[in-house]
Amino acid sequence: MTTVAAYAAPAAKAPLERTTIERRAVREFDVLIDIKFAGICHSDIHQAREGWGQAIFPMVPGHEIAGVVSEVGPGVTRFAVGDRVGVGCMVDSCRECDNCKAGLExxxxxxATMTYNGVGRDGEPTYGGYSEKVVVDENYVVRIPxxxxxxxxxxxxxxxITLYSPLRHWNAGPGKKVAILGMGGLGHMGVKIAHALGAEVTVLSQSLRKQEDGLKLGADHYYATSDPKTFxxxxxxxxxxxxxxxxxLDFGMYLSLLKxxxxxxxxxxxxxxxxxxLFSLIGGRKTLAGSSIGGIRETQEMLDFCAEHGFGAEIELVRADEINEAYERVLASDVRYRFVIDVATI
Incomplete structure (x- = not known):
């Protein structure tokens, strides 16, 4: 076991505070990662404040992890010390069901075992990326180009990956008209990726406040959903x-925008x-669907795609002692477009 510094929510809705946690010893197929940066996702806020239901505390959020390998287990074949790697929203799965075998972990x-606010197959709670180090099975680690x-x-x-996966699955590309609803941490990546895939991209945002940014990132059109004329x-x-x-949302209104x-x-x-x-679906044989993240293979594909097209996220780097302020700013839509914690400040 290794003791590392971290930032944790001690209870639901409580401010995050500096603490220490234990990371397991490196097992045969494990990779020890020195975390360099951790993104702040709106999901972190939902979970730290129990907006999605009962959670596990203390909670160390963070499932947007980028770092460098500092140790590998004796059975590891995919990574070596010094490699630049990432860990997303999950750190394990059953590996035996049809979905896992198909690369849909x-x-x-x-x-799937979530990176934080989960329980591993060893019965221990998982802690996320707002911390100095993490130990993850090599099968759930990806290489950062x-x-x-x-x-x-x-x-x-x-x-x-949350935007790349549905854009790929629903065949966004040349000849397709794609709208990204919301111009935030997720939405700005949707604009970049849909544009790189060759689709005609429209941003639907509450106001035109971020229009200049949207067009600069690759949108062809930008409309305010607060204006009835848009619909x-x-x-x-x-x-x-x-x-x-x-x-x-009023889904009927947005379904009316579909072909x-x-x-x-x-x-x-x-x-x-x-x-x-349901008539808003029946009229036009339309689909209302959901999509989660992607599997490990698709996540690697997404990273390679972004590197090939020369873009990452638009970020604002923050210190660890600014996490609570960053949470409030996310809720106020006061970020362009993703807060990232400099883990060296923990």
Whole structure:
């Protein structure tokens, strides 16, 4: 066991504070990672404040981890000391179900082991990336290409793959009209990735406040959803809408923006249930869907894709003692576009 410094929420809704945690000794197939940067995801706030249900405390959030390998177990073949690596939202799965065998570990039927606020198959709670080090089985570690800066790569381990996976699955590309709903930590990555895939990209945001940024990052069009004329003008326009919004929406309004056979895919997860008039789906044979992160293989593909196209996340680097302030700023939409913790400050 190794004792490392970390930032943890001691209880639901409590401010995060500096503490220490124990990391397990390196096992045969484990990789010990010196964490350099950890992204702050809105999911961290939902979970630290029990917005998605009962959680495990103390909680060390963080599932956007970028660092450098400092030790490997004797059976490790994929990584060596000094490699630049990342860890995303999961650190294990059953490895035996159909989904795991298909490279869809995020949909493990036995339940994937989450990077934090989870319980490992050894019965021990998992702690995330707001910490100095982490030990992870090599099968759940990905390589960060040299073309990506570590701090800009960290948010790709959640925000990047969360958008890449549905955009790939629903075939965003040349000839497709794609809308990204929400221009935040997730949405700005959706704009970059959809543009790089060759789609015609529209941002749907509450206001035009971030329009200049959206166009600069690759959007072709930008509309304010607070303007009723947007829904009149864009009715029946899109093949695919990816919603990054974590608040309840009037889904009927957004489904009206789809072409026949179009899909509205949710990657944002509101804390409250939603209601839906099914006629908004039936008329036009439309799909209302959800998507989680990607599997390990697809996450590596996403990192390579971003490196090939020369972009990471748009970030604001913060010290560890600024985490609580950063949480409040995320809730106030006062970040462009992802906070990343400099773990050296822990």
């Amino acid at each position: 995020q949909y493990c039927t036995g339940g 040299d073309g990506l800066k570590l701090d800009e790569a960290a948010p790709l381990l959640c925000a990047g 009149e003008e864009l009715r029946g326009s899109f093949d695919l809408i990816v919603s990054t919004v974590s608040a309840p 026949s056979d179009g899909a509205l895919v949710n990657v944002g997860a509101p804390e409250e249930p939603i209601s839906l008039n």
